[in-house]
Amino acid sequence: MSKIAFIGGGNMSSCIFDGIKRAHKDADDIYVSGPHLEKLAKFADKKAKITTSNVEAAKESDIIFLGVKPQMLTSVLQELKDNGIDFSAKILVSMAAGFKIASIRRLTAAPYIVRIMPSTPAKIGLGITGIYFENGIDDKNKKLISSLLEPLGMLCRLNSEEGINAIGALAGSAPAFLYRFFEAVEHECIRYGFSQSDARKIVEQLGLGTSSMVIHNHETPISALREAVTSKGGTTYEGLQQMTAFKFEEMIEEVFKACMKKTHLFEEMF
Numbered sequence: 001m002s003k004i005a006f007i008g009g010g011n012m013s014s015c016i017f018d019g020i021k022r023a024h025k026d027a028d029d030i031y032v033s034g035p036h037l038e039k040l041a042k043f044a045d046k047k048a049k050i051t052t053s054n055v056e057a058a059k060e061s062d063i064i065f066l067g068v069k070p071q072m073l074t075s076v077l078q079e080l081k082d083n084g085i086d087f088s089a090k091i092l093v094s095m096a097a098g099f100k101i102a103s104i105r106r107l108t109a110a111p112y113i114v115r116i117m118p119s120t121p122a123k124i125g126l127g128i129t130g131i132y133f134e135n136g137i138d139d140k141n142k143k144l145i146s147s148l149l150e151p152l153g154m155l156c157r158l159n160s161e162e163g164i165n166a167i168g169a170l171a172g173s174a175p176a177f178l179y180r181f182f183e184a185v186e187h188e189c190i191r192y193g194f195s196q197s198d199a200r201k202i203v204e205q206l207g208l209g210t211s212s213m214v215i216h217n218h219e220t221p222i223s224a225l226r227e228a229v230t231s232k233g234g235t236t237y238e239g240l241q242q243m244t245a246f247k248f249e250e251m252i253e254e255v256f257k258a259c260m261k262k263t264h265l266f267e268e269m270f
């Protein structure tokens with residue numbers, strides 16, 4: 001097994017780390033670095049080598065996952081470069097939104113760079129992870145990196161970095177938008193007299209039942225599933241009319257546009 005490091009031990013690194021540990025029982029000695037050793041204790045409990053030195057983690061590894069926020073990545077890469085890390089035989093795997101391969105290469109001169117875009121449901125093996133391999137990464141390494149990410153759920157191979165940007169919005173950010181919908185329904189449950197605990201259970205079952213209906217009726221257009229709920233002259237129709245009046249589809253379009261705009265702004269900044 002190649003030696004693996006995570007620079008930054010936050011949410012996403014933790015999801016990927018756990019996935020690797022689930023699927024690759026031989027993946028010992030994974031390095032995780034971050035500024036606060038106490039915050040890395042959960043990795044140490046799972047036999048990771050934890051350190052406050054990004055340089056040490058990078059030096060000791062063949063595959064380096066970059067798990068810091070985009071705003072931190074320039075200084076982290078600069079630090080590695082300034083400390084003499086030789087990237088020529090290493091693979092950098094960046095999960096940062098809006099941080100292009102060209103920018104990573106400018107800072108490191110690394111020849112092998114992969115961009116990935118995970119999502120938090122990866123924590124329970126139900127994520128969607130976008131992956132973009134640049135030319136130059138051989139099939140063996142493509143297979144290896146893919147095998148590290150497959151435990152996270154669906155792996156979506158993309159042909160461009162713009163594809164990574166899109167999947168970042170459509171799959172990376174979208175859980176936040178669905179949570180916002182769930183929060184609003186939970187709020188309505190309470191308005192109509194349900195306890196907080198019952199409201200939560202209703203939202204959980206609503207999400208599970210509805211997405212399961214979509215999955216179990218794979219050949220059926222989602223619009224047909226909606227129509228099956230909407231009795232002619234009935235109550236659902238009135239609710240949907242309100243969604244139309246509030247320009248629901250236009251709102252969703254604007255939501256994703258805003259994500260993409262920020263991603264492109266990041267790309268110009270870094």
Ligand SMILES: NC(=O)C1=CN([C@@H]2O[C@H](COP(=O)(O)OP(=O)(O)OC[C@H]3O[C@@H](n4cnc5c(N)ncnc54)[C@H](O)[C@@H]3O)[C@@H](O)[C@H]2O)C=CC1
Binds near residue numbers: 008033035068095119
């Ligand atoms: N949270 C999400 O749903 C998704 C996040 N991403 C990307 O994943 C990356 C990480 O995001 P999260 O895990 O959500 O953030 P996070 O805030 O949970 O993790 C970032 C980690 O970096 C560490 N850190 C800060 N400065 C550092 C330094 N100088 N050296 C080493 N470590 C340092 C922090 O202590 C923290 O543990 C970001 O680039 C983000 O764009 C991508 C897709 C989805």
Ligand SMILES: O=C(O)[C@@H]1CCC=N1
Binds near residue numbers: 173
């Ligand atoms: O909010 C963000 O910037 C990251 C990228 C996709 C999901 N979370």
